[in-house]
Amino acid sequence: MINANGRSIMRxxxxxxxxxxxxxxxxKGIISASIGKxxxxxxxxxxxQKFDPYINIDPGTLNPYEHGECYVTADGMETxxxxxxxxxxxxxxxxxxxxxxTGRIYxxxxxxxxxxxxxxxxxQVVPHITDEIKACIKYLGEHDAHDFVITEIGGTIxxxxxxxxxxxxxxxxxxxxxxxxxxHLTYVPYLRVADELKTKPTQHSVKEMLGNGxxxxxxxxxxxRHLSDQLRQKVAGFCNVDLECVIQSEDLPSIxxxxxxxxxxxxxxxxxxxxxxxxxxxPDLGPWNRFLELQRxxxxxxxxxxxxxxxxxxxxxxxxESLSHAATYHHRKMxxxxxxxxxxxxxxxxxxxxxxxxxVICPGFGVRxxxxxxxxxRYAREKDIPCFGICLGMQMMVIEFGRDxxxxxxxxxxxxxxxTTHPVIDLDASQQNxxxxxxxxxxxxxxxxxRPGSRVEQIYGARTTxxxxxxxxxxxxxxxxxxxxxxxxGTGRCxxxxxxxxxxxxxxxxxxxxxxxxxxxxxVLHPHPLFMDFVGTAAKYQSEKSELCVE
Numbered sequence: 001m002i003n004a005n006g007r008s009i010m011r012x013x014x015x016x017x018x019x020x021x022x023x024x025x026x027x028k029g030i031i032s033a034s035i036g037k038x039x040x041x042x043x044x045x046x047x048x049q050k051f052d053p054y055i056n057i058d059p060g061t062l063n064p065y066e067h068g069e070c071y072v073t074a075d076g077m078e079t080x081x082x083x084x085x086x087x088x089x090x091x092x093x094x095x096x097x098x099x100x101x102t103g104r105i106y107x108x109x110x111x112x113x114x115x116x117x118x119x120x121x122x123x124q125v126v127p128h129i130t131d132e133i134k135a136c137i138k139y140l141g142e143h144d145a146h147d148f149v150i151t152e153i154g155g156t157i158x159x160x161x162x163x164x165x166x167x168x169x170x171x172x173x174x175x176x177x178x179x180x181x182x183x184h185l186t187y188v189p190y191l192r193v194a195d196e197l198k199t200k201p202t203q204h205s206v207k208e209m210l211g212n213g214x215x216x217x218x219x220x221x222x223x224x225r226h227l228s229d230q231l232r233q234k235v236a237g238f239c240n241v242d243l244e245c246v247i248q249s250e251d252l253p254s255i256x257x258x259x260x261x262x263x264x265x266x267x268x269x270x271x272x273x274x275x276x277x278x279x280x281x282x283p284d285l286g287p288w289n290r291f292l293e294l295q296r297x298x299x300x301x302x303x304x305x306x307x308x309x310x311x312x313x314x315x316x317x318x319x320x321e322s323l324s325h326a327a328t329y330h331h332r333k334m335x336x337x338x339x340x341x342x343x344x345x346x347x348x349x350x351x352x353x354x355x356x357x358x359x360v361i362c363p364g365f366g367v368r369x370x371x372x373x374x375x376x377x378r379y380a381r382e383k384d385i386p387c388f389g390i391c392l393g394m395q396m397m398v399i400e401f402g403r404d405x406x407x408x409x410x411x412x413x414x415x416x417x418x419x420t421t422h423p424v425i426d427l428d429a430s431q432q433n434x435x436x437x438x439x440x441x442x443x444x445x446x447x448x449x450x451r452p453g454s455r456v457e458q459i460y461g462a463r464t465t466x467x468x469x470x471x472x473x474x475x476x477x478x479x480x481x482x483x484x485x486x487x488x489x490g491t492g493r494c495x496x497x498x499x500x501x502x503x504x505x506x507x508x509x510x511x512x513x514x515x516x517x518x519x520x521x522x523x524v525l526h527p528h529p530l531f532m533d534f535v536g537t538a539a540k541y542q543s544e545k546s547e548l549c550v551e
Contacts, residue, residue: 013141014275015180016150017169019216021157021205022187026222027258029082031185031249032152033089034259038268040090041283044147047140048086049098050079051133052154053161057103060441068314072470072520073098076444082152084318088325088523089259097143100136102161108132125164133168157184157208170213181274184209184216185249188223188231197225199235206239217274218245218267226250245270254295256524260285287525295328301335302327302539305353307376307393308362309341309369316362319390322522323360326535329527334535341372349379357545358386358510358538361393363470363517367416374400386510386537388530391471394503394513395425398475401488406479415473426476428499442469446494448501448516454491456502456512459533465492467501467516474515475500510537 016035020028029050036046052059059067060078069081077096087094109132113123121128141149153169155162173180186202202221209216219241221227232246239246247265252258262268269279304323308316320336327334339352341362353359359380361373373393377400380387389397395413402411402424410417413425428442445466450457457463477498480490492502492514505511514530522528 012179013138013146014148014277015137015141015172015176016148016183016271017180018150018152018183018185019157019166019169019209020153020155020185021208022201024156026185026187027249027255028152028154028185029080029085030089030255030258031183031220031262032082032150033085034262035183035267035271036086036090036092036148036150037259037285037288038263038283039148039271041285042268042272042280043283045145046090046148046150047092047098047144047146048083048090048094048150048152049100049137049140050082050086050152050154051137051165052080052099052101053159053165054101054154055103055106055161056101057107058099058101064310064312064315068312069317070470071318072443072468072517074445074468078443078470080154081314081317084321084520085255087520088318088321089256091523091525097136097139100133102164105129105132105136105164126167129164130168130171133165134172137168137172157205157212163212166209166212166214173214178274178276181217181271182209182214183218183220183271185220185222188221188227188248190223190225197223197227197231199231199238202235203238206241215240217241218247218270220247220249220267222249224251242270245274254292256288256295257292259288260292291328291524294331298328298331298333300332302330302332302535302542303335303337303355303357304535304538305337305339305356305359305376306362307339307341307344307359307373309364309372310362311338311340318517318519318522319360319362322519322528322531323535325522325524325527326531329532330536330539332535332539339376341369341376344369344372344375346375349375353379353385354383356385357542358388358534361387361389361396361513363391363393365392365415370396370416374403377401378404381505381508381511384508384511386534386541387508387512388510388534389513390519391515391517394515395473395475397511397513398424398483398488398503401483401486402479405486405488406482413473422479424476424479425473427472428474428497441472444468446501446516447496448492449495450502451489451491454489455504455506455510456491456530459529461529467514467518468520469516471515475503509541510534 018032036048039046058078059070071079071081071084073094075095079099083094153165186205190197227248236243236246272279324334373396377397402408408422410420411422411424412420414423445468448465490500491504501515503513518528518530
């Protein structure tokens, strides 16, 4: 069948598996997203899912130091941060069906056993766990008519937790033949003393795959140095892979250059050939290439201070990427400075924040670093520096305003101080009797009505929007009148529960806090309007400062 664009429409869903070997953190999520982007460009309907081998039901209760950022889907599933890459690269909207863990797999099997679904049989890893994995892998293809389902398997080949997933893939490959392709990402280290790139780790990784009954169809070699054709030929020979299917993934200035690099080497074409699908002409990545051109030609920086307590790059991944998207479209390079709120004091705040063109007060949980975030909110408000508070960051803006402007000396959140006499941030009624920690917050996409004439209405260009949430505590409406009278306005509200979703101080350049997480809905080709306006204001503020210095 042929669609209106002259592209082939397949009757049966094809499955692509992305696994990793040698070491973790090679970028399986970026490769999966890049494959999805390239197949999309050819007119195919794709989706991407992540299977994580850990036994947690989801990463919602994991410390960011354990697993980086927790991403949230529109339907309220707490997931691995790779789903953010999938959405930012491809523009697809993921759901809870796009994220699975060993914990969820086992729970589903145990629930069925308790229900009597297995008719008294002894429950085993094979076939019951592997059958459940296969059913979850195939669900998106069977229910949403995708041409391709790309499945990333977390962890590294050889991990004991990954064994059931590899067995499930082996069975699917046996059952479905050419409709399944395995892409294996490995590492080719460079030994400086020997001045040599080493392929032995890749050979051992493929040997481990073969031991599980899986022959990789395509190898992607992660490397800091360019690989010669001779070295690729060596890998192809030792690993039983066609030379055209040995692809290198070098370090690049931007992760968004990876799809273009993969296309240049024919990754998407190799996948199609392996599946017996006509390759056709190389598709145009016009809008994507225009984004990259803007990124490459940007010369001037805009500096944003990220005030948070998790000092690792993956903890605020979606925020940093959203800022980068916006900066690119403003013809700027994004320079992010992480400022640890735990060590922010009245004595050092001028030194830490005065050089920033804008400040983002980050989300989070728990009492550690809270007072530093409140200090940052006060500094930005008093100095009229563009400031964006996200989730807990918005709550810190509210608390600071309550203490310093409204005169409520102990204004606080009952999360941090249950005994405060001014609980300006408090549990919503729906959260009062919740005892379980996992999956019980206000999660997923909710509608938000924007006040006519407000800054946020101008930014969105609409009277309503919908944004994703991940929190328990809310602005306490008992204090709404006091805040409004003194200049902090609640300009966004959830119509269903009358909860304050957005606060802003119109008198200032840009002082806006959102209870939701707008970073979850920013993508490369569609940057979020709040980030666009914030970064644009920060760039303008930078210019104003420069003009004052010249004068």
